[in-house]
Amino acid sequence: MSTSHWKRIVVKVGSALIAPHQQGCSSHYLLGIAQFIATCRAQGCQVVLVSSGSVAAGRHRFPDTAEPSISLKKAMAAAGQADMMATWDKLFDFPSAQLLLTHGDLRDRDRYISIKNTIFTLLDNGLLPIINENDAVTAAKLRVGDNDNLSAMVAAAADADALIICSDVKGLYTKNPNLHEDATLIKQVSEINAEIYAMAGGATSSVGTGGMLTKIEAAEKAISHGIETMIVDGFDADTFNQLLKGQNPGTLFTPYDVPMQEHLHWMMHTSQIQGELIVENDFSADLEEHDTQLTTDDVVAVRGNFSVGDTVLVRKGDGTKLAKAKSNYSSCLLHFIADQEDREFANNAQQKTGPLISDKNIAILEQL
């Protein structure tokens, strides 16, 4: 790990750092992070900031409630977002730009490419993109829901070298350190498996969303894109000195040696499944092999409504998930083919359109 090798990084900052006392924003903990960002930029490394905190920043504008409703949280986000941006802006002597995203934007390939282009245009012109979820407008079905996963999707879109998740703990512990005195810090994770997920609990602060679980999900998304990922303590000013010296102040997740291809990574980790192609329980063909591609004969049922180009889940009848893939057929056409008594229509469609999914647009889910 060495900051001098980074060309582009994403820094994610949690709510507790922005509004530690929930009385509006405070620059207390942001100063060290802002200095780190400025130093990285001065060293020629582009930085994208994913900042949580709009809800926490807007909270004091509303009557005190222990468990605010979803609509109240959206109003808090609307009230706090501008404050949060203004607080960051005061700390930088270079311009920043706001991007508010939803999962609805990221899972649509055209909008995803457009977001990518906007990020690169901002970076190439010396601006600091500051990204948050557009909480105030997002419907439940279109939300990412937490900024850890959002930061990993942004890091993939920005083709970053590193993702630094600044939180209110030193990193990943063997169990939640706020609940267990004997929890110990894990310095390095080279494989994210069930054992690692079992260590991760939810948030215990009143402002955090997702706790360690969403940070592990984010790390998994990022490392499979070849992005080294760190969870660090944003409360501790020394964290950033250590990072600049190339040291690991928290937990480091090492990236895959061979990252997934960009469009497959997007399909696997960002796109939304729109429907399912269900195959026999004994289906055993290698879907990545050019010669064994899926045909209408292999599919025993089609679920959901999807169009050509949408992402579908290929699974067995018993529930085993085989792959996420881009469908070359709409669900309508597949139902129509299934309703035909003779095979001629299916054969003609297959001759014209080819297999249901192509070997180039498939992400195998063997680890799930």
Ligand SMILES: Nc1ncnc2c1ncn2[C@@H]1O[C@H](COP(=O)(O)OP(=O)(O)O)[C@@H](O)[C@H]1O
């Ligand atoms: N194994 C663990 N190691 C460290 N923290 C954990 C663990 N399990 C759960 N947590 C909780 O995760 C919290 C950090 O997540 P969160 O509150 O969402 O912060 P942020 O606002 O930075 O995203 C910690 O304060 C802690 O309560």
Ligand SMILES: N[C@@H](CCC(=O)OP(=O)(O)O)C(=O)O
């Ligand atoms: N988008 C929300 C933050 C959601 C979130 O994931 O919060 P956190 O766990 O503090 O990173 C906001 O701006 O308040």
